Amino acid sequence: MELVFLEEVDSTNEYLKRIPFRSNLFVVARRQTGGKGRRGKSWLSLPDKGLYLSGLFEPLHPKKSSLAGLAFGVAVLRALQEFKDDFYLKWPNDVYVNGKKVAGILPENLSDRLIVGVGVNVSYTLQELQGLSHPATSLLVEGIRCDIGELALKVSQNLILYYEKLREGTFDVKEFESFCPMIGKEVTVLENGFCYTGKALGIDREGYLLLEKDGELKRLFSAEVSVR
Ligand code: BTN
Structure with a gap:
């Protein structure tokens, strides 16, 4: 090094x-x-x-x-x-x-x-x-x-x-x-100009954030997040 x-x-x-x-x-x-x-x-x-x-x-x-x-x-x-x-x-x-x-x-x-x-x-x-x-x-x-x-x-x-x-x-x-307290919480995520709100279920093996809203699952990559 x-x-x-x-x-x-x-x-x-x-x-x-x-x-x-x-x-x-x-x-x-x-x-x-x-x-x-x-x-x-x-x-x-x-x-x-x-x-x-x-x-x-x-x-x-x-x-x-x-x-x-x-x-x-x-x-x-x-x-x-x-x-x-x-x-x-x-x-x-x-x-x-x-x-x-x-x-x-x-x-x-x-x-x-x-x-x-x-x-x-x-x-x-x-x-x-x-x-x-x-x-x-x-x-x-x-x-x-x-x-x-x-x-x-x-x-x-x-x-x-x-x-x-x-x-x-x-x-x-x-x-x-x-180390990520937003997991399990309601979050708002901004991705490519779109705003998604839902429960952060976890992160999958490829690094996507899994968001659930009204029974629908969304996979998000590298977006801007705010925790409510
Ligand atoms: C972020 O937006 O959160 C990433 C910030 C990364 C900043 C560091 S400072 C050292 C290195 N050189 C840069 O120009 N950016 C990264």
């Missing part, structure tokens, strides 16, 4: 697309000028306020890659749970605490490489996090002080662990479900 620190970069995910492939290479930036979130959104990336990290792996077979976001979500969650155990997951791969998002994951499975980007709000103030598309918090706001370098190391180690599980086919979505 190799961990490289950069002063400034457009996006650590984009950086790993440009360089020659090296397995288990992790890049951390002090700031990003074009941090990317999921669904074409941007990711707030002020200097030294967050962990902006991406890891590089061999691409996964398409059958296994659909679980990548879930598995890497658990990897990041487990790193954060070492500080306190109130963190939980919101499908497909956001880490939450007290109803607010603290970390997000952006996996990109390309033909020659798998890149996983992780953003954790470390020392942002609530004021700095205002105006985002979702309610957000930071480790500092939640009373946790941590060293970004140490967090980078812990997260990278966990990403390697969960990548191996994905490759071997031993990652079980039940592990994700066990």
Whole structure:
């Protein structure tokens, strides 16, 4: 494993697309000028306020890659749970605490490489996090002080662990479900501009969220969710 620190970069995910492939290479930036979130959104990336990290792996077979976001979500969650155990997951791969998002994951499975980007709000103030598309918090706001370098190391180690599980086919979505309190609840899901409300029954073996409404079952992939 190799961990490289950069002063400034457009996006650590984009950086790993440009360089020659090296397995288990992790890049951390002090700031990003074009941090990317999921669904074409941007990711707030002020200097030294967050962990902006991406890891590089061999691409996964398409059958296994659909679980990548879930598995890497658990990897990041487990790193954060070492500080306190109130963190939980919101499908497909956001880490939450007290109803607010603290970390997000952006996996990109390309033909020659798998890149996983992780953003954790470390020392942002609530004021700095205002105006985002979702309610957000930071480790500092939640009373946790941590060293970004140490967090980078812990997260990278966990990403390697969960990548191996994905490759071997031993990652079980039940592990994700066990940290995902929205399972069993009424949720509203936005997918491709359509809004679905129903009971979240669980996640199937391909990573789809199973939603039940009036006896009808709907399978949803990577949508935007709000829990009622
Ligand atoms: C999300 O929308 O929840 C995903 C956010 C992912 C942000 C991280 S920060 C490091 C890496 N580089 C990026 O440009 N994005 C990811």
